[in-house]
Amino acid sequence: EIVLTQSPATLSLSPGERATLSCRASQTVSSYLAWYQQKPGQAPRLLIYDASNRATDIPARFSGSGSGTDFTLTISGLEPEDFAVYYCQQRSNWPLTFGGGTKVEIK
C-alpha cells in the first residue's frame, strides 16, 4: 500500500498569507494525486486532481504541483473560508489511499 505523508500537520497562518502544503508518497504515484478540502461537519470537496488540474468552480488561488513522490498544494492568499483540513489522495495503486491531513488554522 502506498503511504502518503502530509506536512505540516498544522499550519497557522493569517488571512492573506500564502499557504504551502506538502504530500509525500512512499513510492511514485506519477501524477495520480488529488487534493481535497474538508470543513468541520462537511463532506470533503475536490480541489485539485491529477496533481495540477483545478476541479470545477475551484478558485484560481488554489494550485497544485509535483509528480512522482513529492507534491504541493499552494493557496496563494488565504481567504477566511480556506481555513480547513486538506487531504491528499493517490489513485496510482490499489488500494487508493489518503494522507493524514493538514489543518490550516487561523493564527
Added chain:
Amino acid sequence: EVQLVESGGGLVQPGGSLRLSCVASGFTFSNYAMTWVRQAPGKGLEWVSGITSGGGATYYADSVKGRFTISRDNSKNTLYLQMNSLRAEDTAVYYCAKGLESYASSWGDYWGQGTLVTVSS
C-alpha cells in the same frame, strides 16, 4: 445539480450487518464510477470501496475485503454498501462519492453528506 443522499446508518452490535444506500440525482448515474469513503470520529479519510460505472469491477480496502460488498442499481440511480461482520473499528461516517469518470479509481468530484455507522454493544 448533483445530489448524493446516503441512508442506512445506525447503531449495530459487533458481528452484525447493515446496508448503506446512496441515491444519486442530477447526473447520468450509469456513466460514472462510485466510491465509498469513511471517516472515523475525529480521524482522517479512509477509502473503502469503488465500483465502475457499469458495476462490472469492484475494489476494496484490505480492512473490509471479504466483509463488505459494493454494488449499484443503475435503473434506480442507487449505490449500495453491504456491511457484514461489523467491528468496532468500522465505526465512522460513510460518504458516497461520484467519480469524475467511469473507472473505479477516478477522483470523487461530488460527495454526499454521509451516514453515521456505530458498532457497539
